[in-house]
Amino acid sequence: MSSYDGTEIIHHELKTGARWGMSPDEDTTDTLEAVYILSGKLTMHTTKGDHQLEPGDHVAAQPVSEHLVFTALSDSTFLYVSSKPIFHHYFNETRELELLAVNIEKKDGYTADHCERIKDLSMLVGEKMGLNSEALQKLHFGALLHDIGKTKVPESILLKPGKLTSDEWTVMKDHTRFGADILKKTNIPHLILAAEIVEQHHERYDGSGYPKGLEKEQMSLESAIVGLVDSFDAITSDRVYQKGRSKESALAEIKQLRGIKYHPDVVDTFLSIIEND
Ligand SMILES: [Fe+2]
Known part of the structure; x- marks a missing residue:
């Protein structure tokens, strides 16, 4: 004004x-x-x-x-x-990163609303689990920008149609660390906060994830939420190179991996939301 x-x-x-x-x-x-x-x-x-x-x-x-x-x-x-x-600086920089995140997901075969979907569903889970305002703020931006680090992965790897070599896979997995670095460098408080989710969104409850192999409560609850919601969306989304599976098949897999790959409380809350959808 x-x-x-x-x-x-x-x-x-x-x-x-x-x-x-x-x-x-x-x-x-x-x-x-x-x-x-x-x-x-x-x-x-x-x-x-x-x-x-x-x-x-x-x-x-x-x-x-x-x-x-x-x-x-x-x-x-x-x-x-x-x-x-400060507002315009924060707003513009955050918006720029959000647009970058959407573009990179499109390159990776998702539709333009992938980031928004992850954010909306993650926030529903977080609110239902009673997260406080700081955690919700973190969840909002962490979910929107979870894959921002893919902007630093060479296109020859990101867009490779066939299977990745083990060296290429190592670079691909680094999108978690790259993303966290990008957010920390902005010096913007809500983005620095979200960096943890970006780094941890591929960690898994049993320690089988990356980049650090964190297990159980070593990873933040917000990261566990984004990790589950992102997996669900990846399973059910139609990508350029493959058709998505049905919601029922994705939910069956998630139930089977409750307490193994996915945090049990997050799975329970997620199911209570999605099954009433
Ligand atoms: Fe990712």
């Missing part, structure tokens, strides 16, 4: 079900950030619990010391004021 002398006033619209967040930032300890609700209804998730917000309600923090996630319960609008013009 307007920006002057380091202060920004932004008019935001959130469609029903959409989310928006505010995160602490070490570089901006003297920043004031405030939200004023104009229309609609939102839930604000904080580390201490949830609050309902209605028109006229406002939230201010100086500085933001915890992760706040706003979920629109109906189409909503609000004003966001920041005393430092």
Whole structure:
């Protein structure tokens, strides 16, 4: 809406079900950030619990010391004021990475909405498991950008039609570490937080995954969620070179691997959502 002398006033619209967040930032300890609700209804998730917000309600923090996630319960609008013009920088850089992530998944044979699907389903699982606002923020960006590291995998490997050699497979597996590095280098708090999911989304409950072979609680719950949702989507998606399997067949496989490849609690929550779909 307007920006002057380091202060920004932004008019935001959130469609029903959409989310928006505010995160602490070490570089901006003297920043004031405030939200004023104009229309609609939102839930604000904080580390201490949830609050309902209605028109006229406002939230201010100086500085933001915890992760706040706003979920629109109906189409909503609000004003966001920041005393430092960080928002545009964060927004543009995050958006650029999201577009990059979508493009790389398309190259890898997925449809354009693969990242969005992973994000939506992961968030449903995370919310149902009662994750706090910080974890939800992490889950949102980690799910959207889980494969961003594939941008650093040479096309000769990413697009190879046949089987990968063991050296090529080693490079392919590095997309987890490459991705985490890309996010950490942005210096943007919500992306640094999400880097852990990007690094761990191919780890498996029994330690058979990569890059580190972490097992059970060594990997974060958020990573376990994205790992399961990504596997489900990979099994059921039609790719350029193969047709996806049925939802029933994918669910049977996931049930069989509950507590082996996949975290049992994540599987239970995932099934309770998907089987009622
Ligand atoms: Fe991946």
